[in-house]
Amino acid sequence: MSRQTCVEFNEQLVCREKDVVTVTVTNEPESGRHGQCPGSGTVEDPYVVDWDPDDKSYPYNWSNGRRWLITLQLALSTLTVAFCSSAITGGLAALAKEMHCSQEVALLGVSLYVIGFGLGPLVFAPLSEVLGRRPVFLLTYSVLTLFLLGCALSRNIVAMLICRLFAGIFGSSPLTNASGVVSDIWTPRERGVASALYASAPFLGPVLGPLVSGWVAETRLGWRFNFWIMLMCAGFSLVFGFLATPETYSPVLLRKRAKRLSKASGGQKRYISKHDLLHARSFRVILRTNMTRPFTFLATEPIVLLIALYISIAYAILYSFFAAFPIVFQEHRHFSTGQGGLAFLGVGAGVVIGSALTPIQNRLYWRAMDRSPEGKAPPEARLYLPMFSAIVLPIGLFWFAWTTDLPVHYIVPILAGIPIGLGTAQIMIGLTQYLIDTYGIFCASAIAATVLLRSILAAVFPLISPPMYKKLGNHWAVTIFACIALACTPIPWLFYKYGALIRSKSQYARHPSVPPTVFSIRDTNATNEKKAQMSV
Numbered sequence: 450m451s452r453q454t455c456v457e458f459n460e461q462l463v464c465r466e467k468d469v470v471t472v473t474v475t476n477e478p479e480s481g482r483h484g485q486c487p488g489s490g491t492v493e494d495p496y497v498v499d500w501d502p503d504d505k506s507y508p509y510n511w512s513n514g515r516r517w518l519i520t521l522q523l524a525l526s527t528l529t530v531a532f533c534s535s536a537i538t539g540g541l542a543a544l545a546k547e548m549h550c551s552q553e554v555a556l557l558g559v560s561l562y563v564i565g566f567g568l569g570p571l572v573f574a575p576l577s578e579v580l581g582r583r584p585v586f587l588l589t590y591s592v593l594t595l596f597l598l599g600c601a602l603s604r605n606i607v608a609m610l611i612c613r614l615f616a617g618i619f620g621s622s623p624l625t626n627a628s629g630v631v632s633d634i635w636t637p638r639e640r641g642v643a644s645a646l647y648a649s650a651p652f653l654g655p656v657l658g659p660l661v662s663g664w665v666a667e668t669r670l671g672w673r674f675n676f677w678i679m680l681m682c683a684g685f686s687l688v689f690g691f692l693a694t695p696e697t698y699s700p701v702l703l704r705k706r707a708k709r710l711s712k713a714s715g716g717q718k719r720y721i722s723k724h725d726l727l728h729a730r731s732f733r734v735i736l737r738t739n740m741t742r743p744f745t746f747l748a749t750e751p752i753v754l755l756i757a758l759y760i761s762i763a764y765a766i767l768y769s770f771f772a773a774f775p776i777v778f779q780e781h782r783h784f785s786t787g788q789g790g791l792a793f794l795g796v797g798a799g800v801v802i803g804s805a806l807t808p809i810q811n812r813l814y815w816r817a818m819d820r821s822p823e824g825k826a827p828p829e830a831r832l833y834l835p836m837f838s839a840i841v842l843p844i845g846l847f848w849f850a851w852t853t854d855l856p857v858h859y860i861v862p863i864l865a866g867i868p869i870g871l872g873t874a875q876i877m878i879g880l881t882q883y884l885i886d887t888y889g890i891f892c893a894s895a896i897a898a899t900v901l902l903r904s905i906l907a908a909v910f911p912l913i914s915p916p917m918y919k920k921l922g923n924h925w926a927v928t929i930f931a932c933i934a935l936a937c938t939p940i941p942w943l944f945y946k947y948g949a950l951i952r953s954k955s956q957y958a959r960h961p962s963v964p965p966t967v968f969s970i971r972d973t974n975a976t977n978e979k980k981a982q983m984s985v
Contacts, residue, residue: 490718498707499723500699506706508634508697516634520643522693523627524650526590526686530620531654532661533597533679534562537613538771539662539790540672547672548606553915555606558613559771560908565617566624567904573622574629574897575740578890581701582626582633583694590687592619597683601676620683624651624900629893632885633697637826638818644885645807648878649800652767652870656797659771663790700724700890724890742891743898751951752887752944752958753895756880759937761903763842763873766930769910770796773926776918777853777862784859795863799845799870803838806871807878810834828886828959829948835879835941842872843938846931853923880941887948887958895957 490496500507508516537544537558545555569589577585596616603609627647635643662675696702703722710720746753770793778784778792810833817830845868852861881896888895917926944951952958 490714490720495719495721495726496710497723497726498703498710498720500703506702508699508702509636511634516643519630519634519694519697520646522686522689523623523630524646526586526690527623527627527647527650528654528657529679529682529686530566530593530623531651532658532682533616533620533654534566535559535655535658535768535771536662536675536679537672538659538775539664539786540666540675541775542786543666543672548609550606553912556772556911557610559768559911561610561614562617562620563768563904563908565614565619565904566621566907567901569618569621570625570897570900571740571743574625574893574900575738575742577622577626577629577698578700578893581696581698582630583696585622586626586690586694587687589619589622590683590690594680594683594687597676597680601673601680621900621904625893625897628881628885628896630694630697632889632892633699637886638815640885641811641814641882642807644882645804645878648881649804649874651764652874652877653797653800653804655767655771656793656800656870659774660790660793660797663785664787667785667787742894743901746895746898746957747902750895750955750957752948752955753884753898755940755944756884757899757902759940760877760880760899761906762933762937763876764903765906765910766846766934767796767869767873768907769914769930772911772914773918776915777923778859781854781923782859792859792863793866795866796870796873797866799867799872800874801870802867803871803874804878806834806875810875810879827949828883828952829945831879831882831886832941832945832948833879834875835883836945838872838875838879839938839941840872841868842876843931843935845869845872846927846934850924850927850931853927876941883944883948887952889959891957 502510504510537555541552541555544558545552548555573585573589593616596612596619599612600609600616603612628644631640631643631647661678662672665675665678666672668674700722704725707720707722707725711718714720747757748754774792775789779786779789784792810831813833814826814830817826818824821827845865849862849865849869852865881899884895884899885892914926917929921929953960
């Protein structure tokens with residue numbers, strides 16, 4: 450007997466077998482709610498629990514107010530950890546003096562924190578796909594606040610650097626898991642602005658860091674108060690997340706529902722989540738598979754590899770400015786620490802403008818949906834603004850490269866930050882949405898692979914930037930970065946033209962001809978089996 454699909458919701462149980470739908474309305478307790486559903490409810494032939502389109506427990510059916518509150522919390526938690534990555538740069542000279550170390554060693558506080566961004570998702574992203582988003586966020590963010598407290602109380606550079614590394618590791622979970630939550634609660638048509646709000650945080654946060662910390666370090670509060678600001682922000686985000694964000698991951702929610710129904714039946718009936726039906730493996734096997742999946746994606750998925758490379762370069766160039774701007778504006782133009790932070794206003798304005806352009810991308814995406822016979826736009830419809838931004842980013846970098854020195858007015862290189870911020874933000878937002886749409890429930894692992902690569906480059910670039918600027922000069926140091934960005938310009942154009950073909954050959958990506966649901970996977974397999982039997 451073939452396995453049936455049972456959908457339990459409120460006071461109804463819908464039982465589907467191919468095109469036959471039987472609806473049983475009952476006031477019985479859940480233990481008796483198998484009704485007329487075909488199947489034996491045994492271990493060999495369990496009832497399969499799935500969402501009904503009208504189920505109020507389905508995250509897609511939550512109210513807009515609730516989903517926007519969750520999205521706001523995701524953006525705030527991501528903004529906080531990104532802000533903490535660069536918030537030490539404003540008082541770097543004072544920190545190095547008090548800790549009796551060079552500024553290059555003190556700059557390791559940025560690099561080690563960002564390396565943590567790459568290490569944490571290797572565990573937390575797949576763990577969220579096994580245990581759920583909420584417990585992973587609450588655990589990791591709680592530990593993050595403790596290590597930020599350790600940074601604030603550190604009395605030597607070694608202790609501070611160790612705390613920064615572990616703060617980066619445990620603070621990394623929102624960088625990947627938040628994108629999974631966005632995918633959990635917003636449909637592809639709706640998630641454009643929500644994804645933009647979340648995806649712009651990793652770029653806006655680092656820009657705010659030196660802007661705030663530079664002025665704080667100049668006051669009598671001193672550089673150490675920057676760590677207390679980080680601690681307060683993280684504590685607020687943790688409490689906000691605890692109160693506002695429930696579990697959203699569909700496989701985990703359905704697994705809990707299946708367990709509840711099995712328990713309510715007194716163990717007489719067997720219920721199983723549709724996801725566990727297709728992937729019935731032990732917890733250890735699932736965890737091992739999910740932990741290796743980011744590396745698998747980098748090795749076998751051209752989409753993940755090239756997008757991760759592009760996002761990593763844009764992200765690393767932004768982080769290189771945390772070492773370069775003090776050289777350009779403070780050493781060469783004699784800005785104070787606070788004024789040096791203000792130089793990031795151009796980049797910040799560009800990030801805001803880039804995020805504000807998202808509604809334009811949304812309209813283009815909706816038009817693609819309207820043109821589709823199935824009403825579903827392909828993931829490549831997310832790439833219109835990234836294609837434009839791929840041209841804007843190198844233009845901004847070349848502009849900055851050749852206007853950094855006197856006698857050019859300081860406002861000119863600051864204004865160059867606008868196209869840099871705009872291009873970086875839209876590359877991040879658009880390509881992140883492309884990964885979410887392409888990999889569905891595996892998007893957390895796909896983005897974890899991206900975060901791993903971009904964190905490695907973002908940790909290295911601030912360390913190599915000062916020697917480059919000193920040996921090559923401002924012009925040619927930035928020109929090298931601009932040429933690298935220019936070499937990456939064809940990537941979104943490439944996927945716009947050939948993305949559907951590449952996805953059709955992927956094991957994990959949503960194929961152009963297959964609707965992105967588990968039902969479609971199972972129905973396709975059943976159709977193939979039927980054709981095979983007919984051919985025999």
